[in-house]
Amino acid sequence: MVTIAQCQRLQAAWSAALATATGGRTFSTHGSTWVWLPARRELGMMFPESVSAHAVRPALAEGVRLGASSVRVWLNGAVDPVELAGLGFGPSWQPWWMAAPAAAVVVPGDDDAVLATDVPDYSGPLKQELRVVRSQPRQAWHAVTRSGEGGSISGAAYSFYPSGVTGLRRLGGVHNLEVLPDHQRRGLATALLSATARAALQAGAVDLAVNATPQGYEFFSKRGFTLLGRGRTYALYL
Secondary structure, eight states: OOOHHHHHHHHHHHHHHHHHHTTOEEEEETTEEEEEETTTTEEEEEOOSSOOHHHHHHHHHHHHHHTOSEEEEEEOTTSOOHHHHTTTOEEOOOOEEEEEEHHHHOOSOOTTSEEOSOOTTOOHHHHHHGGGGGOSSOOEEEEEEESSTTOOEEEEEEEEOOSSOTTOTTEEEEEEEEEOGGGOSSSHHHHHHHHHHHHHHHHTOSEEEEEEOTTTHHHHHTTTOEEEEEOEEEEEEO
């Protein structure tokens, strides 16, 4: 059975993979792990066991040096965030951790979503982050949908099945699934989810996890995912 702790570990591994692919890095200070995502100019604190201003301040200084525009702290629901407020952090979006058997997510007729290692339409952070699917060993896949044959991008999603991460054997994830508003309710999100899940399944994933938004909960719950619990994030804009 997938646990919240595994979902958090998977999210940290995904952030680290994006950092590596885009020229960022991970580092530790005062027992906490941080990830620098240069494409988004975001510094992230990944699920500390406790939070103190004393531990956060050195990382904030490093974030300023790197040119961060935002700092995000990912927290387990049991961690007391009280000292973050004194540093200027405020509550941000809430991840809803969900999981499903990978085989149950794959459905026939997902041809509308195409796996791609290069998307000419992309620029800026989207183009930089796409490098994660070309990392070796292969551990990430990206799928897109288009508005008609050869049309513009209408939706996209990633799947991720990390190798060599302790505690994540046979657990993969689906990340950044999005369909543009004008193209929703046409089955494209289902096709994207299925295509990316299929890639992770073929790589060896048995279960998949997502950090859904409250708005995405209904979609994922109808496609085999069950709610494991809710986390918290806090953000500071520099």
